[in-house]
Amino acid sequence: xxxxxxxxxxxxxxxxxxxxxxxxxxxxxxxxxxxxxxxxxxxxxxxxxxxxxxxxxxxxxxxxxxxxxxxxxxxxxxxxxxxxxxxxxxxxxxxxxxxxxxxxxxxxxxxxxxxxxxxxxxxxxxxxxxxxxxxxxxxxxxxxxxxxxxxxxxxxxxxxxxxxxxxxxxxxxxxxxxxxx
Numbered sequence: 354x355x356x357x358x359x360x361x362x363x364x365x366x367x368x369x370x371x372x373x374x375x376x377x378x379x380x381x382x383x384x385x386x387x388x389x390x391x392x393x394x395x396x397x398x399x400x401x402x403x404x405x406x407x408x409x410x411x412x413x414x415x416x417x418x419x420x421x422x423x424x425x426x427x428x429x430x431x432x433x434x435x436x437x438x439x440x441x442x443x444x445x446x447x448x449x450x451x452x453x454x455x456x457x458x459x460x461x462x463x464x465x466x467x468x469x470x471x472x473x474x475x476x477x478x479x480x481x482x483x484x485x486x487x488x489x490x491x492x493x494x495x496x497x498x499x500x501x502x503x504x505x506x507x508x509x510x511x512x513x514x515x516x517x518x519x520x521x522x523x524x525x526x527x528x529x530x531x532x533x534x
Contacts, residue, residue, distance in 0.1 A: 354415055354452075356424070358460045361406035363398050366390040368423035369406055376447040380482060404430040407464050409448065409457045417449060424452040427461040431472065441469035443479035462495060480508065 361369060367390045377386045396402065409425035416422050425448035432442040443465055448457045469477040479497075481488055489499070500506045511519065 354411065354455050356409050356411045356415075356452075356455075356457055356460070358407055358409050358457075358464045361397070361408050361426070363394050365406070365408050365423060366393040366397070368421065369393060369408065369426055371421070372423070372426050372447055372449070373445065375449065376445060404428065405468075407461055407468075409452075409461055411452070417451060421449070424449045425457045425461055427465050429465055429468065429477075431474075432478070434475065437475040439472060439474045441465065441472060441474045441477045443477060446479070458491065459495070 428445040
């Protein structure tokens with residue numbers, strides 16, 4: 354099987370959202386996906402973007418059973434570590450099930466790591482769901498360290514309504530990026 358890993362372009366937004374939704378569905382979290390192709394195009398190409406996607410694309414003769422040629426993606430953005438300087442942070446790495454085990458995930462991960470090095474980052478950090486043991490094993494095989502296990506660091510988040518409550522305001526208005534599909 355041949356495939357190409359490349360930075361996304363505007364026309365990929367619909368496929369990226371399709372894959373984001375597939376990943377969310379695999380976590381029983383489809384109801385949490387608010388991003389739309391239009392929002393991604395606007396935030397990713399019409400402004401000073403703060404994030405990027407890599408996509409894995411197969412030739413049309415190798416398309417998926419549903420007719421797709423974009424079969425995987427990796428999402429990342431620059432962050433900063435007060436102890437270590439710039440880091441590249443990845444939230445998603447997803448490959449359609451029918452294309453797994455063929456090097457697509459490794460190629461996406463390798464390309465993200467290359468971006469980290471090109472940007473002078475000290476590390477590539479990413480999130481992985483604990484319940485996906487195959488994914489966890491994949492990352493360990495590539496040299497990743499689970500800092501939750503090793504260093505007892507945990508990631509927390511504060512969502513929109515608690516954010517507004519903390520600053521003493523009413524419920525915050527949704528960001529246009531999070532418009533419904």
